[in-house]
Amino acid sequence: MSVNKLSTEESYKSLDKIETDLLRPMTHHKGFELWILFLILIFIVGGYAYFIQLRDGLGVTAMRDYSSWGMYIGNFVFFVAASLIGMFISSVLGLLKIKWITPITRIAEMIALAFAMWAGIVIVIDMGRPDRLLNVFLHGRFQSPILWDVTVVSTYVAISLLLLLLPLIPDAAIIRRRLPNLPKWQMKIYDLLYLGWEARPEQYRIIKKAMRILAILIIPVALAIHTVTSWLFAATLRAGWDSAIFGPYFVSGAFVAGVAAVIIAMYFFRYNYKLSDYITDFHFNRMGQVLVLVSAIYIYFNLNEYFVPAYKMRTAEKLHLDEMFTGHWAILYWFTQIACLAIPSFLLIFKRMRRPFTMLWLSVLVLIGAWLKRFLIVVPVQQHPYLPIQNVPESFHHYIPTGIEITLTILPFAGVLLIITIIAKLFPVISVWEIAHEKGVDESIIK
Amino acid sequence: MEEAKNLSNSSQQEENNARRGFLKKLGLVVGAGAAMTAGAVYLGYDHEQKKNPDGKKVRVLTADGQLMEVSEAELIEAANQGTNEESELQRRGREGLPGKHWVMVIDLSKCRNARMCMAACQGAHHLRPEQHHINVLRMQDAENTEPYFMPKPCYHCDNPPCTKVCPVDATFKRQDGIVLIDNQRCIGCRFCIAACPYSARVFNWIEPLKSEEDKDIPYDVELNVPQRKGTISKCLFSADCLRKGELPYCTRACPNGVYYFGDLNEDTVTNGTTRETVRFSELIRKNGGYTVLEELGTKPQVYYLPPKNRLFPYQYEGKTTIDPEDSRVGGGRG
Numbered sequence: 001m002s003v004n005k006l007s008t009e010e011s012y013k014s015l016d017k018i019e020t021d022l023l024r025p026m027t028h029h030k031g032f033e034l035w036i037l038f039l040i041l042i043f044i045v046g047g048y049a050y051f052i053q054l055r056d057g058l059g060v061t062a063m064r065d066y067s068s069w070g071m072y073i074g075n076f077v078f079f080v081a082a083s084l085i086g087m088f089i090s091s092v093l094g095l096l097k098i099k100w101i102t103p104i105t106r107i108a109e110m111i112a113l114a115f116a117m118w119a120g121i122v123i124v125i126d127m128g129r130p131d132r133l134l135n136v137f138l139h140g141r142f143q144s145p146i147l148w149d150v151t152v153v154s155t156y157v158a159i160s161l162l163l164l165l166l167p168l169i170p171d172a173a174i175i176r177r178r179l180p181n182l183p184k185w186q187m188k189i190y191d192l193l194y195l196g197w198e199a200r201p202e203q204y205r206i207i208k209k210a211m212r213i214l215a216i217l218i219i220p221v222a223l224a225i226h227t228v229t230s231w232l233f234a235a236t237l238r239a240g241w242d243s244a245i246f247g248p249y250f251v252s253g254a255f256v257a258g259v260a261a262v263i264i265a266m267y268f269f270r271y272n273y274k275l276s277d278y279i280t281d282f283h284f285n286r287m288g289q290v291l292v293l294v295s296a297i298y299i300y301f302n303l304n305e306y307f308v309p310a311y312k313m314r315t316a317e318k319l320h321l322d323e324m325f326t327g328h329w330a331i332l333y334w335f336t337q338i339a340c341l342a343i344p345s346f347l348l349i350f351k352r353m354r355r356p357f358t359m360l361w362l363s364v365l366v367l368i369g370a371w372l373k374r375f376l377i378v379v380p381v382q383q384h385p386y387l388p389i390q391n392v393p394e395s396f397h398h399y400i401p402t403g404i405e406i407t408l409t410i411l412p413f414a415g416v417l418l419i420i421t422i423i424a425k426l427f428p429v430i431s432v433w434e435i436a437h438e439k440g441v442d443e444s445i446i447k
Numbered sequence: 448m449e450e451a452k453n454l455s456n457s458s459q460q461e462e463n464n465a466r467r468g469f470l471k472k473l474g475l476v477v478g479a480g481a482a483m484t485a486g487a488v489y490l491g492y493d494h495e496q497k498k499n500p501d502g503k504k505v506r507v508l509t510a511d512g513q514l515m516e517v518s519e520a521e522l523i524e525a526a527n528q529g530t531n532e533e534s535e536l537q538r539r540g541r542e543g544l545p546g547k548h549w550v551m552v553i554d555l556s557k558c559r560n561a562r563m564c565m566a567a568c569q570g571a572h573h574l575r576p577e578q579h580h581i582n583v584l585r586m587q588d589a590e591n592t593e594p595y596f597m598p599k600p601c602y603h604c605d606n607p608p609c610t611k612v613c614p615v616d617a618t619f620k621r622q623d624g625i626v627l628i629d630n631q632r633c634i635g636c637r638f639c640i641a642a643c644p645y646s647a648r649v650f651n652w653i654e655p656l657k658s659e660e661d662k663d664i665p666y667d668v669e670l671n672v673p674q675r676k677g678t679i680s681k682c683l684f685s686a687d688c689l690r691k692g693e694l695p696y697c698t699r700a701c702p703n704g705v706y707y708f709g710d711l712n713e714d715t716v717t718n719g720t721t722r723e724t725v726r727f728s729e730l731i732r733k734n735g736g737y738t739v740l741e742e743l744g745t746k747p748q749v750y751y752l753p754p755k756n757r758l759f760p761y762q763y764e765g766k767t768t769i770d771p772e773d774s775r776v777g778g779g780r781g
């Protein structure tokens with residue numbers, strides 16, 4: 001895309017329009033308080049559920065000695081998966097010099113940061129002794145994949161935060177100029193963040209270089225978080241988890257979940273924040289294509305993961321696969337694989353389907369499937385250990401999540417939405433200066 | 448002897464650096480002096496004597512029973528270390544019995560599902576009825592083979608996948624081969640349950656059975672009592688009994704002579720019922736002993752003698768066959 005430089009006068013006019021459009025949602029946000037109230041309500045209910053779990057022990061969940069990892073771990077894997085999208089959009093597509101991503105990079109990074117931060121909390125919810133969290137640092141053993149996970153997830157959160165904050169510097173300067181009447185505490189944030197931005201060429205050089213370095217750095221870290229998370233399973237000897245392709249299988253699945261999440265967010269911001277001039281049909285079309293691409297890769301890995309063992313039907317694998325294909329989990333399994341993966345990605349091949357509204361619903365399906373898939377990866381395998389499950393109560397044979405578990409699974413989602421809501425309230429969800437750049441506005445006036 | 452030397456000649460302290468390094472790792476228990484009466488426990492002997500030349504000297508009893516004199520400033524108080532007794536139990540529990548390599552042999556031809564082992568075990572470790580350190584399973588290897596009973600403790604694998612994954616070293620393998628749990632350190636992540644291919648581990652999902660009665664007992668890693676909510680438990684090869692020179696609880700409780708227990712280094716195992724001691728290697732060789740799922744590379748230290756020439760036919764709840772739902776065909780012998 002070649003950028004036509006605008007004249008000074010046109011530049012001012014164009015920048016003014018961009019600023020007005022993109023900053024408006026920060027001051028005009030109908031129902032904002034109600035929405036926050038709703039989220040707080042979920043927090044209160046969730047907090048109470050967690051209190052009960054702390055008081056009575058993990059026995060309030062459906063987890064027992066055999067299915068000892070349940071929804072919480074599935075949720076954790078999902079959160080880590082969804083957080084990969086920041087790296088995918090800003091780094092992979094960004095470094096490939098794909099220009100159309102400009103209006104959606106910040107949305108992707110917000111989602112990434114929120115999910116990554118909450119992933120850490122989700123895993124604490126699953127701990128039997130959260131009061132001993134510090135033991136991980138006091139007595140940490142580096143042989144354990146959990147330590148690797150702690151290391152890479154916190155690194156990822158740090159880099160994602162920087163990747164979100166850096167492009168906010170020029171925007172903070174713009175906000176200071178355009179919205180001087182915001183509350184004092186809010187202005188303080190921009191004062192801190194704008195770092196004396198004056199749109200000097202030197203400053204552009206530094207910020208672009210820093211963003212590029214981060215974009216490169218984040219790739220191996222992002223790959224690591226999900227690969228290591230997959231190793232929590234692949235590093236065991238259990239039939240169904242003991243798989244050599246779990247790393248790429250999880251990573252490719254993560255992109256599917258993340259792209260779907262971004263499409264949903266794009267839809268929401270486009271209509272609620274009235275940004276249809278910026279997040280256009282063209283962007284939806286492109287994201288639809290991306291979803292088809294990542295789904296195709298994921299389907300390929302699914303084929304490897306299920307078809308190859310199913311061809312051989314080794315005793316231990318057979319028990320697990322039978323339950324998945326035709327047994328207890330069959331309905332959920334086929335719903336996930338067909339309705340939530342195969343059908344949406346097939347439909348999106350057609351241009352007619354790549355319209356905002358249809359894509360919204362297909363993405364919702366894909367995202368639900370992505371969550372269910374994590375559940376199906378975590379839970380059923382444990383119900384078929386090598387030695388039979390005997391002499392234990394009936395509840396040890398099954399896993400049906402309890403109300404507390406469901407509440408504490410919803411809670412982190414409310415947390416993610418809260419983080420996104422706050423970021424979207426404090427900052428424009430589309431990078432003002434980068435859009436202005438793209439439109440050919442004279443660089444030196446973007447401050 | 449050594450003790451006396453340390454005491455009488457405190458100027459020789461400089462020469463004891465090597466031991467101090469060792470003590471530093473283990474932590475110091477203050478023995479003599481006022482601190483003792485207060486029952487305080489100190490940890491982390493910092494060798495900074497040169498920096499505090501005029502610090503007050505106190506005598507301390509190290510965890511391995513040595514008396515030493517150190518300057519007071521070098522002692523750092525450690526929080527939540529419980530009593531002296533507890534830290535001594537921790538120390539010896541983690542160290543194990545030198546020179547031993549414990550093994551168990553289970554003779555499947557004699558097991559008739561009496562479950563005395565299970566009862567004795569649950570009693571000793573204060574377990575709930577559904578928590579099994581040892582579980583007698585109903586097994587059938589293939590469709591047309593005879594079902595049999597198989598007691599399954601923890602196999603105290605020589606290459607234990609469970610200890611590898613523990614993030615905090617709360618489950619560990621000692622020099623005598625026993626895999627233990629430290630429920631004062633366990634964070635309840637249950638990664639070890641996921642990693643154990645033999646389903647040998649149990650979790651305290653709710654308040655343990657006797658948590659009220661046990662709350663003042665000092666924690667013994669070798670018995671894993673008191674049990675704690677939110678932490679792991681499993682078979683410990685009755686490490687507390689072995690320390691006293693006794694056979695494990697299950698081994699002694701069996702009325703049918705199923706269990707042999709002993710030391711691989713001595714190549715002897717003793718039957719818990721008959722008290723007959725035999726050569727381990729010979730017992731295995733003559734009876735075709737094997738380990739379960741050895742292709743996983745875990746190197747179990749519990750051996751089985753096959754269920755042949757049985758004194759009685761398989762019978763469970765009046766049936767001589769197994770419901771395939773109950774015991775999956777093709778388990779057991781791998």
Ligand code: SF4
Pocket residue numbers: 600601602603604607608609610626642643644645646647648681745
């Ligand atoms: S049987 Fe399971 S718990 Fe016991 S040592 Fe082996 S892997 Fe660990």
Ligand code: SF4
Pocket residue numbers: 612613614615616617618628632633634635636637638639640678679
């Ligand atoms: S549950 Fe406890 S013993 Fe098991 S791996 Fe986690 S911290 Fe270690």
